[in-house]
Amino acid sequence: MLYFVSVKLALGYLLFSFLSALGILQLVATRYRLRGLAFLDHAQHGAKGYALAALLIVCGALLFFAGQWHAILTPGPAGSELAFLFGLSATGALAVTCIVTSIVQKRRPGFLTQAITDQGETVTVGRGTGRLYLPHNLNAPAPAVVLVPGLNNNEGDLTILAHQMAEEGFAALVICLDRGSCLYPEVLTIVPAAISMLSKRPEIDEQRLGIVGHGLGGDLAIRAASTDKQIKAVAALAPVLVEVQPSLDLLREMPYLEALRWARDRSRANLRAALNALEYGSRIAPRSFLLLYGAEDRLVSRTPTEAWQAQQATSMRLEVIEGVGHFDLVKHPVAVRVLIQWLREHL
Amino acid sequence: MAIDWALFQFANGLAGRSPILDRIIQILMNDYALTTAMVLVLFALWFSGSSLEARERNQRAVLSTIVAVxxxxxxVKACNLIFYRPRPFAYHEVTLLFYHPSDSSFPSNAATVGFCIAASVWLFNHKAGFLLYTLSCLLALARVCGGVHYPSDILGGLLVSTFSAWLVIRKWHFLDRWWMAIIHWLRRWLLA
Incomplete structure (x- = not known):
């Protein structure tokens, strides 16, 4: 039975351990870049996470020890009761942290955050739509790239990438995916429709068509390129390829509730399995193939992917960008530079 | 026993000399400060690790520590049933900086818990284990300085805790399967 001796002391300890546990969670979130547990975005605030952690712990300790000093030196709750109170506080602190971070944290604004005024030309791609960005000074047919987003609504991020590509002399077609078009096998019709549409445009050089996909869009790009010989170059940015087992690592990429939804999304897992990009990726050679990952990406399983890449033809190149996660990759200046340079060389 | 008493007198002699030192001893020896700090280290350890493997090792340390404690x-309870040792203040003139605990002095409960956490974690993670040993030593030393334990009580706690940690982590290998099952289940909820 719980007795506590002094209810006031027990409540004081509950508050102290709750604030301290909150502080500890901020400490580990900052140290291990667990943005799903961090009240402050470490990319923007850096060391302020440590300061917040210290503040919470010190405040908790001061409230308890200064407020109840005399009671602390008298008999209080037993060890088992303190363990119970700490367990309650730690569970509460974890729940509060997960909920608060899910509410306050939007996705990081990213590295390339310029406002896009040019919304491109809306075009019909099969049953869906896309937005086509053409280079400004077209003297001759331009090479074109189809950009396939993942299933994580990063179409906006690809729009930024498309804009950059247009500035570099590429025509870029961003596919607008809706949830309904991501079903297998309907999803397989998207890229052929996009390639067919681009081939008919007079501004496009149909001999220089490439494809870039991000996340599961990377898997789709690999699958499409394996059968469509018109595609001359394939760049897969953080393709999923192998299902990653859910763990605390997902909190490096997104807040808790979003990560939980991601982990439990069976449609994503089913689509990845159906696309089977690992199997189809072997058929792309001898065409050029770029695999681009962020070193901090926790939504892909890199070890089996790198082992697979080592067995592939030399036309496949693997690039890992340090300090970049899954969602940041398409916005990161280094990744964008590597991608555009590679497209210039191979398209 | 003479050495025990002499060491106690030396440590307890530090108490009552300076109000600042007394306050420091009281902060270190109370039931809340260092014990909570050690449990907070365990809490942090659960989420720590640069890789999945490192984090899994830390999480096994936390689960093993709970069982070892x-x-x-x-x-300690069994020892108390067999043998009751009065606290130092019961029969001697000591400077007491704490309330009068009525349970057996030997082995020290606080030192047992502290050293048990430290020993269990040290067997998995030397860095965190060293930090916890430091905190445990401070707690143990403060309890002697404050007049509630003999040094031999601390030694008894150290032996009991080391034995428990060794038994749970080095001999009870069947627990590893349970830990992995718990960790895998918690991973599904992104908590491990």
Missing amino acids: LLANLI
Whole structure:
């Protein structure tokens, strides 16, 4: 039975351990870049996470020890009761942290955050739509790239990438995916429709068509390129390829509730399995193939992917960008530079 | 016993000399400060690790520590049933900086818990284990300085805790399967 001796002391300890546990969670979130547990975005605030952690712990300790000093030196709750109170506080602190971070944290604004005024030309791609960005000074047919987003609504991020590509002399077609078009096998019709549409445009050089996909869009790009010989170059940015087992690592990429939804999304897992990009990726050679990952990406399983890449033809190149996660990759200046340079060389 | 008493007198002699030192001893020896700090280290350890493997090792350390502490407490309870040792203040003139605990002095409960956490974690993670040993030593030393334990009580706690940690982590290998099952289940909820 719980007795506590002094209810006031027990409540004081509950508050102290709750604030301290909150502080500890901020400490580990900052140290291990667990943005799903961090009240402050470490990319923007850096060391302020440590300061917040210290503040919470010190405040908790001061409230308890200064407020109840005399009671602390008298008999209080037993060890088992303190363990119970700490367990309650730690569970509460974890729940509060997960909920608060899910509410306050939007996705990081990213590295390339310029406002896009040019919304491109809306075009019909099969049953869906896309937005086509053409280079400004077209003297001759331009090479074109189809950009396939993942299933994580990063179409906006690809729009930024498309804009950059247009500035570099590429025509870029961003596919607008809706949830309904991501079903297998309907999803397989998207890229052929996009390639067919681009081939008919007079501004496009149909001999220089490439494809870039991000996340599961990377898997789709690999699958499409394996059968469509018109595609001359394939760049897969953080393709999923192998299902990653859910763990605390997902909190490096997104807040808790979003990560939980991601982990439990069976449609994503089913689509990845159906696309089977690992199997189809072997058929792309001898065409050029770029695999681009962020070193901090926790939504892909890199070890089996790198082992697979080592067995592939030399036309496949693997690039890992340090300090970049899954969602940041398409916005990161280094990744964008590597991608555009590679497209210039191979398209 | 003479050495024990002499060491106690030396440590307890530090108490009552300076109000600042007394306050520091009281902060270190109370039931809340260092014990909570050690449990907070365990809490942090659960989420720590640069890789999945490192984090899994830390999480096994945390789970093993919980069992080792429970076992150590059972051993202490058994010791208390067999043998009752009065506190130093019961028969001697000591400077007491704490309330009068009425349970057996040997082995020290606080030292047992502290050293048990430290020993269990040290067997998995030397860096965190060293930090916890430091905190445990401070707690143990403060309890002697404050007049509630003999040095031999601390030594008894150290032996009980080391034995418990060694038994749970080095001998009870069947627990590893349970830990992995718990960790895998918690991973589904992104909590491990």
